[in-house]
Amino acid sequence: MPIDKTFRDTWRIIDQHEGHPVWMPEDNESRIHGNNAGVDFTLCYGCKKCIIACPTDVFVIFTDEQEGTVVDPLNDSNCILCLVCEIVCPVEAISIKREGGSEDTLNSLLQSSE
Amino acid sequence: MFDEVISKDEQRIRDEVRVFVRDKVDRDMIIAMDSKQKEYPYEFIKAAAKENLLGLRFPKEYGGRGLGWVSEMLAIEEIGILGIALGCAYSLPSIVGEGIAKFGTEKQKKEYLLPTLQGKKICGEGLTEPRGGSDFFGTNTTAVKKGDSYIINGEKRFVAGGVGADYFIIYAKTNFDDKPHKSLTAFLVDRDMGVKVEEEYELMGCRGMGAARIMMKDIEVPESNLVGELDDGNAVFNAMMVPERLTSAAGPIGMGRACMEIAVRYADKREAFGQAIKRFEGISFKVANCTTQLDAARGLVYRAAKKADTGEWCRKEVSQAKFFGTEAGFAAVHESMQILGGIGYTDVYPIERLYRDARLATIWTGSNEVQRLIVQNEVFREILSEDRTLKRDIELDTPGAHKTEEKIYTEDPKKYYPG
Numbered sequence: 328m329p330i331d332k333t334f335r336d337t338w339r340i341i342d343q344h345e346g347h348p349v350w351m352p353e354d355n356e357s358r359i360h361g362n363n364a365g366v367d368f369t370l371c372y373g374c375k376k377c378i379i380a381c382p383t384d385v386f387v388i389f390t391d392e393q394e395g396t397v398v399d400p401l402n403d404s405n406c407i408l409c410l411v412c413e414i415v416c417p418v419e420a421i422s423i424k425r426e427g428g429s430e431d432t433l434n435s436l437l438q439s440s441e
Numbered sequence: 442m443f444d445e446v447i448s449k450d451e452q453r454i455r456d457e458v459r460v461f462v463r464d465k466v467d468r469d470m471i472i473a474m475d476s477k478q479k480e481y482p483y484e485f486i487k488a489a490a491k492e493n494l495l496g497l498r499f500p501k502e503y504g505g506r507g508l509g510w511v512s513e514m515l516a517i518e519e520i521g522i523l524g525i526a527l528g529c530a531y532s533l534p535s536i537v538g539e540g541i542a543k544f545g546t547e548k549q550k551k552e553y554l555l556p557t558l559q560g561k562k563i564c565g566e567g568l569t570e571p572r573g574g575s576d577f578f579g580t581n582t583t584a585v586k587k588g589d590s591y592i593i594n595g596e597k598r599f600v601a602g603g604v605g606a607d608y609f610i611i612y613a614k615t616n617f618d619d620k621p622h623k624s625l626t627a628f629l630v631d632r633d634m635g636v637k638v639e640e641e642y643e644l645m646g647c648r649g650m651g652a653a654r655i656m657m658k659d660i661e662v663p664e665s666n667l668v669g670e671l672d673d674g675n676a677v678f679n680a681m682m683v684p685e686r687l688t689s690a691a692g693p694i695g696m697g698r699a700c701m702e703i704a705v706r707y708a709d710k711r712e713a714f715g716q717a718i719k720r721f722e723g724i725s726f727k728v729a730n731c732t733t734q735l736d737a738a739r740g741l742v743y744r745a746a747k748k749a750d751t752g753e754w755c756r757k758e759v760s761q762a763k764f765f766g767t768e769a770g771f772a773a774v775h776e777s778m779q780i781l782g783g784i785g786y787t788d789v790y791p792i793e794r795l796y797r798d799a800r801l802a803t804i805w806t807g808s809n810e811v812q813r814l815i816v817q818n819e820v821f822r823e824i825l826s827e828d829r830t831l832k833r834d835i836e837l838d839t840p841g842a843h844k845t846e847e848k849i850y851t852e853d854p855k856k857y858y859p860g
Contacts, residue, residue: 379468382789409784414706429715436714 329419330367334359347403358391361400363424364412370420371397377412377421386412443739447511454497454508455515461492462519466527474526474649475794480641481605481651482530483563490560495534499542503550504558510746513684514691518739521695521770525798526650528695529601532688537564537610539684540627540677544669553608553629565606566681567597567630567655574599575811577612577678578621582657584613584628591615591628591667593660596639599805603653604638607631610681611657616672625674629666630657646797679756682807683749686763689806690742693770696795697735700777701728703790707781718780727776734769741765757819760812767802767809774799 331337334350338359342349350359358368364385373396378386385406389399400406412421444452465488473479489495490504497513499505506512513535520531534557541554556562568574570581582595593613600609608631616624630636640654669677705728708719718724745758778785778792785792803809836842 380789382787409787409789410707410710411784411789413710414703423710425712428713433714 328370330359330365330370330422332422334365334422335362335424345399345401347400359422361403363403363406363408364400365422365424366398366400367420367422368395368397370418372418373397374417376415376417380411380415382409382411383407443736443743446740446743447515451509451512451515454512455519457492458494458516458519461489461494462523465492466523471523471527475524475646477643477648479649481563481602482527482649483605485527486530486563487560489531490558495531495560496538496554496558498535499538499554499558503538503542503554504556505538510687510749511743514687514742514746517688517691518695518698521692522699524696524795525647525692525801528688528692529647529650532684532692533564533566533602534558535684535688536681537566540610540668540681541629543680544627544677545629546665548665549629549668562608563602563606565600565602565609567600567609567611568678569598569600571596571598571654575808578625578675580612580614580625582611582613584615584626584662586615586664587661589664590661591626591664593628593630593657593662596654596656598654599642600653600655601647601650603655604641604651606651609636609655610668610677612674612678615674619672622675623672625678626671627668627674627677628662629668630660630662634662635660645800646794647801683755683759685806686759686812687742687745687749689802690738690745690759690762690766693767693774693799693802694735694738694742695770696799697731697770697773697777700774700792700795701731701735703792704728704777704780704785711781724780727780731769731773731776735773738762738766738769757816757823760807760815760819763806764803764809764812764816767799771799771803 331352334352338350338352340348341351344360347361350365351357359365360368366386368391373388375388375398377398378388383402383405385400385402386398387401389397391397406423408423408426410423413423466485470479470482470485474482486495493506494516496505497508497516498510499507501507517528517532521528538554538557541549545554553562553564557564568577572581573579582593582597584591584593593611595613597611608629611628611630612625613628614624615626635657637656637658638653639656642652642654644652708724708728709717711718741758741762745755745762748755748758774792774796778796781790781792784790787793841847
C-alpha cells in the first residue's frame with residue numbers, strides 16, 4: 328500500500344515538527360511528515376536511498392515515536408520537486424507535492440493571441 | 442525480457458550478472474571515475490573476476506566458463522547500465538582474450554589469458570594511431586626482427602587502459618613489401634618492456650578507464666610474444682573484432698534500457714497540465730519507439746552472437762548489430778533525457794552521464810560509418826553471388842518485364858558525336 332497521495336487534502340495537520348507539518352488520517356494512527364516532500368512513517372524503514380539521491384539534502388535519518396528508523400524531510404522547503412526520491416523509494420513511502428495544472432492551463436498555452 | 446528466445450542457462454547467467462551489478466559495484470567508484478578522481482577501476486575487475494564473470498565464453502582451464510556468445514551478450518547488457526567505462530573494462534578481457542585464445546600459444550594462454558580472467562593482469566589493446574583508427578591496415582607502428590626479438594617503434598592513441606593496463610596486444614607492420622592485410626603482426630607487449638604514456642585524454646564520457654596515447658620506442662619484445670602467424674595480424678584482428686563490436690553493441694542497449702526505465706518511472710509520476718505526462722503521446726510514443734528499437738537491437742545482437750558460436754564468418758551480422766545497437770542505445774538515452782526535461786540535463790539523474798557515455802559507442806570499435814561500409818560490402822557480395830535458380834524470378838512479375846532495353850541502358854557514349 329503506497330503513501331496516500333491525497334493526504335494534503337484528506338488528512339489533518341496534528342502537529343509541527345522541525346518546521347514542517349505532521350499529518351494524520353481520520354481512521355488510523357498513521358503519520359506523514361512534510362509538505363513538499365511527504366514521508367509516510369508507517370511505510371518508511373530508513374533505507375536511506377532518498378538521502379543518497381536527493382540533490383538538496385531534504386531528508387535526514389530520524390527515530391520516530393515507535394523507536395523505528397525512518398527518514399524525516401527536515402529540509403522540506405529545499406525540495407525542488409525533481410521526484411528522484413519518489414522514484415528510488417522501494418516502498419513508495421514518499422509523495423512529492425505536484426504543481427498545479429489542468430486542461431485550462433494547457434488551453435491557455437495553446438490559445439491564439441486574439 | 443527476451444526470455445522467449447534465450448535458454449534457461451542464459452537466463453541464469455543474466456540474472457547472476459544482474460545481481461552482481463546490483464550488489465557488488467560501489468556507486469562511489471562510478472562517481473569517482475566520472476569526476477576524474479579515479480584512473481582505472483581495478484577493484485571492479487577484481488570483483489568481477491572473483492565471481493568468475495570475466496571472459497565467460499573461454500575454456501574453464503583458462504579462467505572462463507565455456508559459455509556461448511549469447512551469454513556474454515546478456516552479461517554485457519547488464520554491465521552496460523553501469524556506463525561505458527565499466528562496460529569497456531569488462532569487455533577488454535573478452536576482446537584481447539579472443540586473440541590469445543584463438544591464436545596464442547599454450548604459454549601465452551597460461552601467462553596472459555588465465556591471469557587476465559583471474560583479475561591478476563589488466564589487458565589493453567593498441568589499434569588506433571594518431572594517423573587514424575578506421576584505416577587500421579595503414580598502421581605506422583613497426584616491428585623489426587633482431588635476433589630472437591622484435592624491436593617495436595610507434596604509438597597508439599585512445600588506448601583504454603593506456604594508464605592501468607599491465608600489457609597490450611599491439612599491431613605492428615612487419616612486412617614492408619606485401620599488401621596491407623598481409624603486412625601486420627600482433628604482439629603481446631608488457632608495459633614493463635618500456636611502454637610510455639605520452640598523453641592522458643580528457644574525455645566527454647567513458648572516464649576512469651585510463652584512455653591514453655602510448656609510445657613504444659625501440660621496445661624489445663621476445664619472438665615468443667608474437668600472437669598467431671607472422672604477417673597475419675589480419676586473422677587476429679578479424680577475430681578480435683567480433684567481441685570488440687558485439688560488446689560495443691550490447692553495452693549501449695543496457696544504457697538505453699536503464700535510461701528508459703528511469704524515464705518511464707518519471708513520466709508515471711511527473712504531472713503537467715493536470716495529468717501524468719505519460720498520458721501525452723509526445724512522451725509515451727518515445728517510450729514505444731525506443732523500447733522497440735532496443736528489442737530489435739537485441740535481436741540483431743543475439744543473432745550475430747549465435748552465428749559467432751558456429752565459428753562461421755559473421756562480419757555482416759556483427760557490424761549490423763554494432764551500428765544498430767549503438768544507435769538504438771543512444772537514441773533511448775537521448776529521448777529519456779527529453780522525457781525528463783530540464784532535470785534530466787542535471788546530475789540529479791544519471792542520464793547526463795550515460796548520454797556522454799553512449800555517444801562514444803557510435804564512434805569507437807570501428808565507427809558506425811565503417812560498419813555500414815562493411816555491411817553493404819557483404820550484402821552486395823551475398824546477393825550478387827547467390828544462385829538465382831533457387832528463388833522465384835520476381836523481376837518477371839510485371840507487365841513490362843519484356844522491355845529489356847529499358848532495364849539496363851547500354852549505348853556507345855560517342856553514338857551522337859558529329860562525323
